[in-house]
Amino acid sequence: MPVVTVSVKRLNELLNKQYKLNVLVDALEQLGCDVEDTAELGLYQCPACQTPNDRLEHEEPPKRCDFCGFESEEPFEKYATDKVIRIDLLADRPDLFDTGGLSRALKGYLKLEKGLSEFTVKEGNIEVNVDPVLSQKETFRPYIACAVITMPPLDQTSLREIMRLQENLHWGIGRDRKLSSIGVYDLGTLTPPIKYTTVDPIEFKFCPLGMPGVQMTPRKILEEHPKGVAYAHLMDNYKRYPILMDANDLVLAMPPIINSNETKCKINSSRLFVDVTGITQDAVINSLNTLVSALIELGGEVETVKMNYPEGPKATPDLSPKKINIKLDAAQNWLGLDFSKQEFMGYIRKMRLNIEPKKDVYEVSYPAFRSDIRHEVDLFEDLAIGYGFKNIQTKLVPSLTIGEARKEEELSQIVREAMTGLGFTEIMSLHLQSVERHFTKYQMEPGKEHVIIKNPKTIEQKVARCHLMTGVMETFYKNRRKTVPQRIFEVGNIMLINPKMETGTNEYRHLAFAIIGPETGYAEGRMVLDSVMRELNYKGDYKPVSHPAFCQGRCAELTGDAGLWARVGEIHPQVLNNFGLTYPVSYCELRLVKVI
Amino acid sequence: MRKTVSKRQWKVFKVLLDSNQELSTPQIETRSGVEHPQVAATLIYAQEQGWLTLKEHLRKELILSDSAEDQMKKGLPERQVLPILAEKGRMPMQEMARIAKQKEIPMGDIIKWSSLRGWVKKDKGELIITKDGHKAIDNPDADEKAIELAIKSGTLFLDQLENQGIDPARVNKLLNKRTSLAKIKERTIRLACLTDAGRKILSEDIKIIKEQNILSPEDIESGEWKNIKLRHYNVTLEAEKIYPTKIHPMQKIIQQTRKAFLEMGFTEIVSPQAESAFWDFDALFQPQDHPARDMQDTFYLTRPAEAKLPHDKFVENVKQTHENGWKTGSTGWGYKWNLSRAKEMVLRTHTTSTTIRALAEDPNPPRKVFCVGKVYRNEAISYKHLPEFFQVDGVIIDEAASLATLLGTLQEFYRKMGFEKVKFKPAFFPYTEPSAEAFVYMESKKSWIELGGSGVFRPEVTRPFGCKVPVLAWGLGLDRLAMLRYGINDIRELYWSDLDKIREVSLCR
Structure with missing residues (x-):
């Protein structure tokens, strides 16, 4: 989750007060912000594109621009330090993403102002012509909303605030530019009207931000410019790329990838042109409204821009409450x-x-x-x-309710008591495993009974367990240098496929226990199993079975009423080899009860 | 009353009574035939009684290695080759190595020890004998003399050497690191001397009894125990450590959590871990394009791939609520809800799927339910994160449910979990409104720790299932609590267990 860093000095400037750090932190927390910490921040700026490249005081000064990729031999020059409060962004509240928005909320909470902020919008005369081709599937980015804002001439502080807010909105509303993306330009460099259209990715050329004097095709930008590389996946299905140009075909931006170098905001820029383009109307409108409202808090004045859509004109922004x-x-x-x-x-x-x-x-x-x-x-x-x-004066609901435990949990507690009494230590192991650890190492074929995960990050989470052997065997491996015998058990759920169920699975509560040591064998496992059965009042019949994980002739299954089932035996020496164990293991797994 | 002493103690006192001088512990041991630990214990006991005085001093004892006598008989390596070197005056190293090999003595020993003694010098790959080396041919060195003495007398202290004209400092220097030959060990020697009072008591007023470590069944049955003194133990010494077999530390937290809820009148519930997206997301008013539903964060299943959905009314209500708010008073999300996405199977990402199922099953107040279960997030295993962890979820369906009762219930819950100090701050969660985060004060960390989210379910969550009263909900990850409570920095330690560690975690932590 991105973190927003708020300068204490700047915040106090906007509040027109001198609040102590702890007062601000407390107020922000009471407003619902997740204050991560407070820190000293070193302020750096890229010499090429002027983008802020801030670093915490304990971090190395930057040598490479995070934005345009410009590299210098010497670290960038630090021009100031700042005491900052670091806040985790709240995905649901983009209006609290920046110093302007936070100061608006703080003014209310700290009783400096109350009621709605004034958001006056003057009618402007700039128009944007929207090409119908943007609504087609192969160039789909149909929504656009723009505004003109006149700011007090930008200085380093306000310039960085605008850039940061833009990035945060890309994350918070734009889903990392997927739904919407924002561009801010120096209106002085532009000749209206603006057109929103598409260009050929190979033939067309312009100069992207951060690379003065270099003309690149859109395709080349995706291959070489750091931002192009980072967002190239968004253009996967596009035949032609969306572009914003002025009346003289000067490029403003190639959304959602990059702005042009010529039209960028600089120190002392004052009249700004803002665009938001995207694939959903909500994201586009919310991004614009949030951005311009924040800029108003920083002293901006807003004018509307008229979008000439194929189906008719529409003026933005509309900030009416x-x-x-x-x-x-x-x-x-x-x-x-x-x-x-x-x-x-x-x-x-x-x-x-x-x-x-x-x-x-x-x-x-x-x-x-x-x-x-x-x-x-x-x-x-x-x-x-x-x-x-x-x-808030906290209280309890007055209604009387009677608590009741689940049967399988009560039963599991009795089993734990019995097992610890028999000298076994409890282990707990993970439910998700690889095919190898769950089947192959036991010489078992993966059957049709287990749950399969579609999209695990690693093969270690490919199956949901249908037996408890692996936790036991791996615990023995982990403790192989300790004295034997070792006695362990686990009580936990396993899942089995059952197409008749609503969610296609049954879950059972199983008990597994095992002993490793030079003397252990079938008899010991059987003795313990019988003892647990007596404690639980379970009765069943044993019959010999052969199972690839167990020694031939030393494995039995027990069955009885109400789905009672258990398997007990000596683990096959090949399986011991597979898990790196050198002593015999007797193992038992008992189905205690059906849970789902 | 007459003093009683054991037979063995008496042997020690007898030796002291028979002598008019101070006696050292080794002397007492030799004369009484009692072993060192018992002699020492008896002397200390008698000193406490005021029967004798003890003087202690440190002495350096020369302790020969098992092979020392043998080595001396053969001649030490450096002494064996000394005459050969003396004859030639100087000799190339290779030559010396050849001789060493012939005599089967390590070359390293020859060089090391004859250099230390100052018998030889090295010069451009040659060994040259020194004046001291020549002198030494017929004169044993100090340590050799000392070893011969020690062989004769059994024990030898360095402070005895000066009388014999041997320099103890040189012995110490030469033998200090030559453990293959001898060790020099510091020993505390006690000198005991009876006081007048002690002498009087011990000569007149003593009863000698048997002393034993344990009583045999015969001793107990026959009454012989009356004549036996059970040897006194030092009852303040540390005992050997043993640990009981136990339930797993994570299990303890789970059971503590269950107990807290049961005591507060909650009924325990359960639901499948392999869950439909409908119950995991849609029923909680999570829009179908919400980032939490991404493949990045959620485990989807290929088997089973598709769930059956509950009866049509619920599905239709949920669909309408997502699309336009239905009758919930909400605007909804304003998108087209897709049935097939709701049927997708996932490993549940929270146990809120369990509580919302319970709510759908019976939405009538008053109800309090909870569950503890595994939940899953699509993450790789690291020291900080696991793709699965335990979560507890609780829900209250009640006419009087409100933010104030939510915070009150949580306060009570956390108190039962062992946290006396709790505070709340507002938070933003997708399916509760308002939402609160609880912070508990952790004494061991001396700081406030965020521990779980909570809130009042949005009407968009509860109304589609026919629930008309406010519903309080909260959840908390138990693995993180376990890490904090047991001071574990690597979450993997919980599930790949060191058995000793499980046994060593105290039950009352």
């Missing part, structure tokens, strides 16, 4: 808290929302970027945070 009705008593019941109408409205406003009493309900207005709100309970959460988790 959305509305939802909530009920006071429903909120009180849901949270188990008692508060007056006035307090109730106060908590909502503290969370930077507006609230109006209507006839039976309260109408809450929330900002356009709060895409997480789909139900009144989402506002109950804001209300609870406004109330303060610290202040």
Whole structure:
């Protein structure tokens, strides 16, 4: 999960106060942020593309730009250090991804401001012409939303904030640019109107960000530019690549891969053009709304841009608040808290929302970027945070209920008691195993009874266990240098395929126990099994069986009523070899009860 | 009352009574025939009684190796070759090596020890005999003299050498690292001398009894035990360590968790580990394009590949809720829900699939249920992560369920798990609203540790199954708790067990 680093100095600047570090950390936590830690951050900048390349103080200074791949002999020059709070991004709350958004929330929580932030949008005159070809399957990236923002001239701090927020939104809303991606440009370099169209990946050329003076084809960018290599998989099925160009065919960007070098934002850029393109409307609109709202917090002023879609024009961004009705008593019941109408409205406003009493309900207005709100309970959460988790008087539900344990668990506890009494130590082993460790080493053919995993990261997780032998054998191997005899047992579930079941499997609770040592053999295993059977009041009949994991003539199976089953015997010497063991092992596995 | 002493103690006291001087422990041992540990114990006992005084001093004893006498008879390696070298004055190293081989003595020993003695010098690959070397031909060195003395007398202390005109410092230097010949060992020698009072008591007022370590059945039956003194033990000494066989440390945490819930009136429930995506994701209002459902994070199954779904009403309600919110008051996710994706089989990613199944089975309040079970995440095995771990999930279905009762229940639960200090912060989870994270104060780490998520189920989760009251839910990974509690840094240690370690973990930890 990405971590956002928030400068304490910058945060206080935006709050126009001098809060101590611990006050800010506590407030952020009470707002629901996962504060990872606080740290000293060294600030570095790539000499080629000006992208921030920050490092924690204990880390090596960068020599290679994370963004454009520029490499220098000497480490980049550190121009400042910063005390920062590091926060794990909350996937559900992209509006808290950056210093601007966090300061908006903090202003409410720390009672500096209340109610909705003002998000004024002026009508602008720039247009974007959208090529219908982008809706076709082979070039599918049909959605675009843009805005013009006038910022106080960018300095290193605001430039880095914009770039970081852009990256975080790529992760948080764009699913690593799959659903949507963002570009920010210096409007001064552009001649409107802008067109959103496609180009040929081999014939077309432009100069990508971070490589001044180098003209590359889109295909070459995917092969050679660090960002091209990183995101090439997104273009796998594209015949032609999406592109944004101005009236003079100057390239803005090749979404979702890279911007052009000529149109990038620089120190002192002020009028910015923002685009979001993507494959779902929601992701595109949410990304734009979140980004421009954050820039407003940093002092920006927004103008709309008109998208000329094939089916008609549409202006973005639309930052007008959305509305939802909530009920006071429903909120009180849901949270188990008692508060007056006035307090109730106060908590909502503290969370930077507006609230109006209507006839039976309260109408809450929330900002356009709060895409997480789909139900009144989402506002109950804001209300609870406004109330303060610290202040909640906790209580218990008054209803009386009688607790009851599962039968197989009670039974397993009796078995554990018996086994430890018989001098066996409990082990626990993993359920997922490789075919080799679960079958081949026992000279067994993998049959049709076990669960198979489709997509494990390694072959070690290919099957879900259908017997308990492997944990036992591997424990003996692990303890092979210790004194023998060793006595161990495991109680756990195994899975077997049964097409009649809703989920296609049965689960059984098994007991496995084993002894390793020079003297052990069938008789000892059998003695222990009989002893456990007596304790459980189980009765069954033995019959000789042959099984590839056991010595011929020294293996028996027991069957009885209600699916009772057990196998007991001496492990085959070849199997001992396969597991690197040098003493005989007597092994028994007993089906205690069916669980599923 | 008359003092009693054992027969063996009496042998020691008798030796002291018969002598008018201080006696050393070896002398007492020789004269009494009692072995060293018992002599030492008797002397200390008598000293405590005030019967005698003990003086201690350290002495360096020369202890010969088993082969020392033999080596001296043959002549030490460096002495055997000395006359040959003296004759020639100097000799190439190879020449000396040839002689050594012939005499079957190690060349290394010759060079090492004759150099240390100062008998030879090395010069450009040749050995040259020194003046001291010449002198030594007819004169045994200090250590050789000392060894001869030790062979004769049995024990020899370095401080006895000066009287014999032997330099103890040179002996120490020459023999210090030559353990094949002799060792020099420091020993504490005690000198015992009876006090007047002790002499009086021991000569007049003593009863001698038998002393034994254990009583035989005959001693007990016949009453002979009355005449026997059980030897006193030093009852404060450390005993040998033994451990009982035990249940696994992870099991202890599981059982503690179950007990906590059962005591709080929860009913234990169970559900399949191989689960349909419907119950693992869809029923919890997780959209079908949610990253958690990626192949990257979730184990999908090829066998069984497809699940049967519950009755149509549930499936239809869930579908509608995802698409448009159905009657839950929600906007839904606004996408087209796909039935075949819900039928896909996975290894459950959480035990919330268990609790949501229980809710669907009986949504009527009041109900409290919990389960402990294995859950799976598609990760490779490392010291920090395993692809499978234990999770506990609990649910309360109740008219009075609320955020405040959620936090109250959790506080009680964590108290039963051994954490007195608990605090909460808001969190964001996909299927609860509001959500809270619990932090417990861990005394051993002196810090707050995040331990489990919780919340009130969204109506989009509960309403499709006919539940009309708020439902509290929480879950917690038990493996992480085990690592914290047992101070384990490598999670793999839990499942590839060192049997000694399992036995050594205290039951009350």
